[in-house]
Every structure is written in structure tokens, then in C-alpha cells.
Amino acid sequence: MLYIIGLGLCDETDITVKGLEAIKSCEKVYLEAYTSILMVSKENLERFYGKELIIADREMVESQSDEILLNADSLNIAFLVVGDPFGATTHTDLVIRARELNIPVTVIHNASIMNAIGACGLQLYNFGQTISIPFFTDTWKPDSFYDRIKENRDLGLHTLCLLVKEQTIENLARGKKIYEPPRYMTINKAIQQLFEIEETRKQEIYTPESLAIGIVRLGSLTDQQIKVGTLNQLLTQDFGPPLHSLVIVGSRVHVLEIDFMRFFAVDKQVYNEIVKKDYDI
Amino acid sequence: MLYIIGLGLCDETDITVKGLEAIKSCEKVYLEAYTSILMVSKENLERFYGKELIIADREMVESQSDEILLNADSLNIAFLVVGDPFGATTHTDLVIRARELNIPVTVIHNASIMNAIGACGLQLYNFGQTISIPFFTDTWKPDSFYDRIKENRDLGLHTLCLLVKEQTIENLARGKKIYEPPRYMTINKAIQQLFEIEETRKQEIYTPESLAIGIVRLGSLTDQQIKVGTLNQLLTQDFGPPLHSLVIVGSRVHVLEIDFMRFFAVDKQVYNEIVKKDYDI
Numbered sequence: 001m002l003y004i005i006g007l008g009l010c011d012e013t014d015i016t017v018k019g020l021e022a023i024k025s026c027e028k029v030y031l032e033a034y035t036s037i038l039m040v041s042k043e044n045l046e047r048f049y050g051k052e053l054i055i056a057d058r059e060m061v062e063s064q065s066d067e068i069l070l071n072a073d074s075l076n077i078a079f080l081v082v083g084d085p086f087g088a089t090t091h092t093d094l095v096i097r098a099r100e101l102n103i104p105v106t107v108i109h110n111a112s113i114m115n116a117i118g119a120c121g122l123q124l125y126n127f128g129q130t131i132s133i134p135f136f137t138d139t140w141k142p143d144s145f146y147d148r149i150k151e152n153r154d155l156g157l158h159t160l161c162l163l164v165k166e167q168t169i170e171n172l173a174r175g176k177k178i179y180e181p182p183r184y185m186t187i188n189k190a191i192q193q194l195f196e197i198e199e200t201r202k203q204e205i206y207t208p209e210s211l212a213i214g215i216v217r218l219g220s221l222t223d224q225q226i227k228v229g230t231l232n233q234l235l236t237q238d239f240g241p242p243l244h245s246l247v248i249v250g251s252r253v254h255v256l257e258i259d260f261m262r263f264f265a266v267d268k269q270v271y272n273e274i275v276k277k278d279y280d281i
Numbered sequence: 282m283l284y285i286i287g288l289g290l291c292d293e294t295d296i297t298v299k300g301l302e303a304i305k306s307c308e309k310v311y312l313e314a315y316t317s318i319l320m321v322s323k324e325n326l327e328r329f330y331g332k333e334l335i336i337a338d339r340e341m342v343e344s345q346s347d348e349i350l351l352n353a354d355s356l357n358i359a360f361l362v363v364g365d366p367f368g369a370t371t372h373t374d375l376v377i378r379a380r381e382l383n384i385p386v387t388v389i390h391n392a393s394i395m396n397a398i399g400a401c402g403l404q405l406y407n408f409g410q411t412i413s414i415p416f417f418t419d420t421w422k423p424d425s426f427y428d429r430i431k432e433n434r435d436l437g438l439h440t441l442c443l444l445v446k447e448q449t450i451e452n453l454a455r456g457k458k459i460y461e462p463p464r465y466m467t468i469n470k471a472i473q474q475l476f477e478i479e480e481t482r483k484q485e486i487y488t489p490e491s492l493a494i495g496i497v498r499l500g501s502l503t504d505q506q507i508k509v510g511t512l513n514q515l516l517t518q519d520f521g522p523p524l525h526s527l528v529i530v531g532s533r534v535h536v537l538e539i540d541f542m543r544f545f546a547v548d549k550q551v552y553n554e555i556v557k558k559d560y561d562i
Contacts, residue, residue, distance in 0.1 A: 016392075109290060115395040118367025129409060129436070
């Protein structure tokens with residue numbers, strides 16, 4: 001049996017009881033470690049699970065999935081994924097490969113940013129499509145997310161912007177796949193890039209005065225932070241270490257949501273003015 | 282401290298270790314019981330948690346929230362919610378009230394249909410806004426969800442249709458709030474109503490040949506079912522007991538998603554024809 005198990009948002013105790021029981025039954029436990037970040041060390045996880053973890057890097061998951069699946073027809077193998085197994089990144093490939101090999105697959109779900117984002121007070125019903133904001137370089141500024149934000153905002157919907165972890169590949173020219181340490185996009189950097197794209201595209205999809213929410217370290221009982229303000233206000237806030245996410249608030253909001261967000265406003269007076277001007281509440 | 286704890290999708294072992302530890306520290310444990318359905322009995326939960334549960338019905342949560350919050354400034358109180366606390370239904374009100382009373386609130390997240398729906402193989406990125414399909418009566422056929430589906434489909438996005446549990450109120454005229462046993466919308470009923478609305482609105486947002494996914498008892502290790510087919514095919518499938526959900530597949534699909542869904546096709550030949558005709562894959 002291949003168990004694909006979501007670890008949830010933050011630390012070792014975010015796993016479900018069902019997930020923990022499954023891990024304890026497994027001969028081998030892989031930890032998917034390239035698409036996301038858990039706010040806890042591998043050693044802590046190993047101590048808590050009572051199992052040694054094998055780090056599954058991009059290379060292994062993408063091109064050596066048969067190694068992970070080896071003997072999974074007779075033994076229990078776990079593949080651990082931060083958040084939910086089918087959250088921000090799908091592991092579709094691995095499941096399809098397992099099916100081809102007639103290996104039974106069990107998925108154990110958990111929270112991910114895609115549903116826990118409700119903690120900011122906005123109803124999940126009124127979110128449009130989710131986007132990812134990648135790091136720009138001098139020569140590469142992919143901006144298709146701008147069109148997605150436009151589509152959402154035209155309908156009055158909120159946009160969850162995932163701020164990605166990036167592992168760039170060094171030494172590629174020399175045929176060695178050596179990954180640099182990951183960089184994490186901050187809310188500040190993301191807003192700066194949003195402004196840069198608006199400057200080029202000029203469709204006024206959002207402005208420095210648009211209402212937004214910065215959410216950091218979502219799910220941490222001690223360290224989670226939510227800040228509500230204009231994009232301009234959030235641009236200069238210090239949000240601390242990763243993970244950061246950003247929500248651009250759409251026009252479909254209920255008065256209860258406005259009340260909820262006020263609690264997190266970086267400046268209540270500015271918040272009330274924006275709400276009155278843009279939301280007529 | 283008020284703990285708002287997500288129970289996840291299915292049974293008592295879907296709670297997180299963190300959530301279980303929090304419950305064990307609580308003096309009183311409320312179970313929110315009107316918006317959703319857990320596929321396990323109250324008694325099983327009580328045995329597993331080692332705590333007595335107090336059922337919080339609609340009446341209590343909406344108008345007697347101060348009773349739930351009583352002494353939460355000095356004691357730990359838990360409020361358990363099926364899925365994620367801010368999933369399909371928000372408990373915004375209770376949190377706002379707690380803040381007004383200066384009661385600290387801790388949210389412990391979990392999986393909900395809003396992220397676990399990724400199990401059907403479609404990327405969560407390409408879902409538009411989520412809708413709820415209510416029961417029609419002879420005289421009351423609210424159809425605003427039709428416009429939401431149109432908005433999603435115009436953008437090529439998938440639509441998650443939540444099929445609601447309904448508790449109607451009897452004896453209201455006599456001033457007694459007595460709730461009838463809940464009715465659960467089936468996928469079959471939802472599709473029948475979708476056809477009925479299309480018949481009236483005639484904008485051809487979807488047709489009997491549109492590709493859709495029926496997901497039932499999501500998260501159950503023994504009993505989960507996913508079936509992929511046209512709306513017409515799914516209309517006559519037997520999906521068994523609740524909970525049912527429906528996804529209307531949009532046009533933005535990747536070949537990997539098509540491969541993934543094929544596994545669940547109720548008729549692979551029909552599936553391949555639809556894919557070729559509508560998705561050019």
C-alpha cells in the first residue's frame with residue numbers, strides 16, 4: 001500500500017491521528033521536500049513518528065518514482081506531503097504510476113493553505129482561482145497571473161496569491177543537478193512585483209490603495225500573523241520569516257467579513273476609510 | 282481559551298494530534314452539529330476523546346454564543362467543527378463575539394471538502410468559486426448558482442458544487458423551533474435541478490454531455506467513491522449514502538488530469554469520446 005499523507009500546516013503535531021497510525025505501519029517513509037516548507041525540522045518529525053525519514057527531492061519524485069514504489073505491492077510505504085497531498089502541488093504523477101503498477105493508494109488528507117486561508121475571515125465561497133507569484137529576474141518576468149487576478153476581480157472575487165519557494169539549479173551547464181538553497185518570496189517582494197506588472201500592463205486591476213491581507217506562518221499557534229491593509233501599507237510591513245501568502249480582497253464582501261478583518265487592520269482609521277470608499281460599508 | 286478545532290472529513294481519527302491534545306485540555310467540549318455531517322457517531326467521538334460532547338445546534342450557536350463562551354477567559358473550551366473551522370461555513374460570528382469579550386481564540390485547522398476535492402485529480406488552481414445547491418420546492422427555486430457556474434465556465438474553471446444538508450423548521454407558525462431530521466442532497470437530485478434550471482435559463486452553460494465528477498464520502502478509507510462521466514451518465518448512478526459533492530469540469534485541463542480522471546470514468550469509451558470532442562486531448 002502506498003500511503004500519501006498530508007502533514008498539515010506547521011509542526012509535527014499537525015498530522016492526523018489516522019496519518020500517524022499509517023506512518024507507524026510503514027516500512028519506508030519518504031518526505032516530499034521540494035515544493036513546500038514545513039516549519040519543523042526533519043529530526044523533530046523523526047522523533048515524533050519514531051521512524052527514519054527519507055528525503056524525496058525533486059529528482060527522485062519526478063524521475064525515480066519507481067524507487068519510491070518499490071515493494072509497495074507487499075509492504076506499506078508512506079509518502080509525506082506538507083499541507084494536503086493534493087494541495088498547492090498535486091502528486092498526480094505518483095498516483096498514476098502506482099495505479100499502473102497495480103499498487104493500492106490511500107490518501108490521508110489534511111489542512112492546506114487552500115482551505116486554511118479562511119482564517120483571514122473571508123468566506124471561501126468568494127475566492128476565485130488561486131495564483132502563484134514567481135521570482136522575477138532582469139530578463140524573465142512571467143506575468144500571466146495578472147490576467148488571472150483580472151478575471152477574479154472582474155467578478156468581485158478574492159485572489160489567493162501563493163508565494164513560492166524557489167530552488168534554482170546551479171551547474172546545470174556542467175550536467176550536474178545541484179540545487180541552490182531555496183529562496184522564499186516575501187509579501188513585500190510580491191507586492192513590489194505586482195506594482196511592477198501593473199506599471200507595464202496599466203489595466204488598473206489593482207492600485208496601491210487596494211485592500212489586501214498578508215498571512216504568515218499560517219497554522220502556527222505561537223507565530224501566525226495576519227495583517228490587513230492597502231497593498232501600499234503591506235509593502236513596508238515586516239512579516240518575519242516564511243511562509244508568506246497574500247490575498248487581494250475582491251468586492252464581494254459581507255459586513256461580518258469587514259468586521260472580522262478590522263481586527264487585523266494595520267491602521268484602523270485607514271481601514272475604515274478604504275471600506276467606506278470601496279465597499280460602501 | 283476558546284479552541285475552534287477542525288475534525289476533518291470522516292471519522293474520529295481524522296482529528297490532528299494537536300487538536301486531540303487541545304480537546305483533552307478542555308473543561309467543556311461543544312460539537313457544532315447543524316451545518317455539516319461527520320460520518321461517525323457522537324458516542325464514538327466521546328469514547329475516542331475521553332470527553333462528553335455538548336451538541337451545539339443552530340439555535341445555540343446563533344443566539345446563545347455567550348453560553349459557549351462562558352468562563353472561556355479562565356478555562357479551556359473547545360468548539361468542534363466538521364472539516365475545517367473556516368471551511369464551507371465560517372464561524373466568524375463566534376470568533377468576533379469572543380474577541381469582544383477579550384477571550385483568546387486558537388484555531389486548529391484540518392482538511393475540508395474545499396481542499397480535499399483535489400483527490401478527484403483536478404488541480405485546485407483551476408477551480409473557480411464554490412457554489413451550494415439547495416433543495417428546490419414547487420414554489421422556491423433559487424438559481425443564483427447558475428450565474429456563478431456561468432462565470433466559472435466562461436473562464437474555463439471548474440465548479441465545486443456543495444450539496445447541502447437541510448434542516449427545515451416545523452411548527453414555526455406555532456412558535457416552536459423544532460427541526461425536521463436533515464435531508465441530504467444527492468448528486469442525482471442536484472443534476473436533476475441543474476437540468477431544470479438550464480431548461481428555464483437556456484444559456485447552455487452546461488449540457489447533459491458536460492463532463493462532471495461525483496465524489497461521495499470523501500476521506501473515508503473504506504467507502505469513498507469518485508465517478509467521472511457526463512452529467513447525464515452521473516444522473517442515473519447509485520452513489521449510496523451521504524455526503525455527496527459534484528464538480529462540473531471546466532475547459533482548463535492538463536493531459537495528466539485527463540489521465541487521472543480516466544481511472545474513475547463510469548464508461549471509458551464515452552469518456553475518451555468526450556475528452557476528444559470537448560478537450561481536444
